[in-house]
Amino acid sequence: MSDGTKHIAVIGIGSGDPDQLTLGAVKAMRSTDVFFVLEKGEEKSSLTRLRRTMLAEHVPGPHRVVEAEDPWRDRAQGSRGGYADAVHDWRRRRADICERLIREELAPGQRGAFLVWGDPSLYDSTLAVLEEITARGNVTFTYDVVPGVSSVSTLAARHRVGLNRVGRPIHITPGRRLAETVGNDDGDVIVMLDAHESFRQFAGGGTWIYWGAYLGTPDEILISGPVEEVAEDIRRARAAARAEHGWIMDTYLLRPCGDA
Incomplete structure (x- = not known):
């Protein structure tokens, strides 16, 4: 200057x-x-x-x-x-x-x-x-x-879903605080920085997950479905990816199944 x-x-x-x-x-x-x-x-x-x-x-x-x-x-x-x-x-x-x-x-x-x-x-x-x-x-x-394109925007684009639903909020939380959203039916939840697969606590609760790792890269992985049906698939995918690359960055959206 x-x-x-x-x-x-x-x-x-x-x-x-x-x-x-x-x-x-x-x-x-x-x-x-x-x-x-x-x-x-x-x-x-x-x-x-x-x-x-x-x-x-x-x-x-x-x-x-x-x-x-x-x-x-x-x-x-x-x-x-x-x-x-x-x-x-x-x-x-x-x-x-x-x-x-x-x-x-x-x-x-x-x-x-x-x-x-x-x-x-x-x-x-x-x-x-x-x-x-x-x-x-x-x-x-x-x-x-x-500003740049966030992993949240990329996740929604890759799964071809909208982040918001009419008149309802979106919650964005780190995985370590996800338990605090249990029972909250006023909006969907975007989860970042989750090292412990916290989405498992929603298995059997009628919740759909849109999950993605290494978003936007050649190593991108996408899995979606009811948590109780795909939780084990995500666990295996995370373990294999971490073993291959030594690290993992993933993000996911949780949404009641009836609104998926």
Whole structure:
């Protein structure tokens, strides 16, 4: 930027399909000088390769890619308070890394970017990390957000279903809070970040599930049907996929069978 201000773009790049990049995302990428990528280990190296493929295809001009290791996160905390503390600690250490990258790798007047899976506003920490860095006051920059296609939108599209029903809400929850929705008949439930197959508690309750893993990627898996009929299929698919790839990202929609 001409006034010497550093600028950061937080760019949603969709859930994995390169075709999900919006025109706005491509324009933002083409005006970026430095892309910051936080590596998540060898198991998820395919995600870094996919980002580089997108850059090679859509950013013909000169640019740099700066990689750093994403900090370890304690995922063993079971209580709500312990989980929140672990997340805040992880975000603080992530902010330390991102602050250093912006300070040391981005020159005055340059534009940097973080490429975020799905949409930056839904279950992603990048905006919270930038807010923490801004509050510290150690480095000055401006930032904006380019929305992306979320895994929730991709899930609905792949199953060819609408997320909403007339006059009824949609609940979005992490899997660890799904039990709190049991008995709630005022809306359907989108579940993300479920490491424990919490949908099993709905077996026999007249609930339909639309499940998807690795949405938008060549490894995409889709299963749908009454929970009691497909729960075991999903369990086997998750186990096989995790064994093959070392990690899994899945999302699902729960809906009363009579309204499926």
